Amino acid sequence: xxxxxxxxxxxxxxxxxxxxxxxxxxxxxxxxxxxxxxxxxxxxxxxxxxxxxxxxxxxxxxxxxxxxxxxxxxxxxxxxxxxxxxxxxxxxxxxxxxxxxxxxxxxxxxxxxxxxxxxxxxxxxxxxxxxxxxxxxxxxxxxxxxxxxxxxxxxxxxxxxxxxxxxxxxxxxxxxxxxxxxxxxxxxxxxxxxxxxxxxxxxxxxxxxxxxxxxxxxxxxxxxxxxxxxxxxxxxxxxxxxxxxxxxxxxxxxxxxxxxxxxxxxxxxxxxxxxxxxxxxxxxxxxxxxxxxxxxxxxxxxxxxxxxxxxxxxxxxxxxxxxxxxxxxxxxxxxxxxxxxxxxxxxxxxxxx
Numbered sequence: 001x002x003x004x005x006x007x008x009x010x011x012x013x014x015x016x017x018x019x020x021x022x023x024x025x026x027x028x029x030x031x032x033x034x035x036x037x038x039x040x041x042x043x044x045x046x047x048x049x050x051x052x053x054x055x056x057x058x059x060x061x062x063x064x065x066x067x068x069x070x071x072x073x074x075x076x077x078x079x080x081x082x083x084x085x086x087x088x089x090x091x092x093x094x095x096x097x098x099x100x101x102x103x104x105x106x107x108x109x110x111x112x113x114x115x116x117x118x119x120x121x122x123x124x125x126x127x128x129x130x131x132x133x134x135x136x137x138x139x140x141x142x143x144x145x146x147x148x149x150x151x152x153x154x155x156x157x158x159x160x161x162x163x164x165x166x167x168x169x170x171x172x173x174x175x176x177x178x179x180x181x182x183x184x185x186x187x188x189x190x191x192x193x194x195x196x197x198x199x200x201x202x203x204x205x206x207x208x209x210x211x212x213x214x215x216x217x218x219x220x221x222x223x224x225x226x227x228x229x230x231x232x233x234x235x236x237x238x239x240x241x242x243x244x245x246x247x248x249x250x251x252x253x254x255x256x257x258x259x260x261x262x263x264x265x266x267x268x269x270x271x272x273x274x275x276x277x278x279x280x281x282x283x284x285x286x287x288x289x290x291x292x293x294x295x296x297x298x299x300x301x302x303x304x305x306x307x308x309x310x311x312x313x314x315x316x317x318x319x320x321x322x323x324x325x326x327x328x329x330x331x332x333x334x335x336x337x338x339x340x341x342x343x344x345x346x347x348x349x350x351x352x353x
Contacts, residue, residue: 030210032208033177033203034177034180034203034205034206035204036177037178037181042068043072044185046080052106053076054108055081055106056082056091056142057086058083059073059108060078064108068108068203088115088118089117092121093125095107095139096121096139104188106142106188107141111144111145111155112144112159113145113154113159115159115195116159116162118141122193126193127167130191130192136191137191137192138193145158146199146200146238147289147336147337148201153327157325158238160197160266161295163267164266168192169192169193169267170267171195171266172186172187172220172265173199174196175238175264177209178209179218179264181210181211181216183264186217194220199238202242206242221265221268222270223262223263223264224261225273226241229248231258232251232284232347232351233260234286235263235297236262237262237263237266237296240289240343243340243343244260247340247347248260256347259281261273274300275307278304279308284304284350286301291321291324292318292320297318317349320338
């Protein structure tokens, strides 16, 4: 059976089933974990659009290494939830070919660290294809990254800066359940290749209100003010957002009003939001879990220095992991990751400047 026949067979039934499901659901938002929100987005898009499929290692019968795709194989079958060999380069190459044929594949990297195996397929080919011959490549790579689960150097990396540097890619980094769903919906529908970095430490540790159906779609390239303030701006994304909010809450008890800007998208960056929060507070602390050198924080710092320097009342500060592989030992891993106490120390230094 060809993909064309599958699409013709399923497009009407899938979309009508989605419409029926949406009509029977209530409009009240739900409380979901970060993991459940990702699964909900995948299920919703697969019901809505028969071109959407999932592929990756153990995503089918097993339901994924972290059970993100649990239940989708049973609903959509092996033609749309495809278990692949341990060959990331081939997975992405196949996804690019599928995208050329009109499909919208979602590739799961079991861990974001393994994405380096597929670097050539992503950066050298898929990312440049629209520029080279005007052909869109509408795939998504889900890349579970970050530490906190004692995975060591091969299962805890944050390689987002590699792909922010590559022209032709979009990079998103949701930090809340609502954004996890809303950004994944946007990523799947985008005609460009999108790297979707999700954080393993957030899978089951946070819950939040998540809209249903077409509600709550989060546009790519739009940051969010997670907390308003006037004394200091903390610019962050992903898992460190929650540590930044804890630090801001503690500083509020000391009568400091700290603004927390959640970037949500790393490429394209919402530079308007970055410059606006800089103008508002005049002091900026940038926090990310990836290691410091040439990280996303360096680009943000350079942009502020070039375009909003006159609004600064203190040097821009960056807080990130040291330039080492993520450690195995729990005490060393905890020492290497940004947390509330480190953010508080850096924020107080800036506030006193």
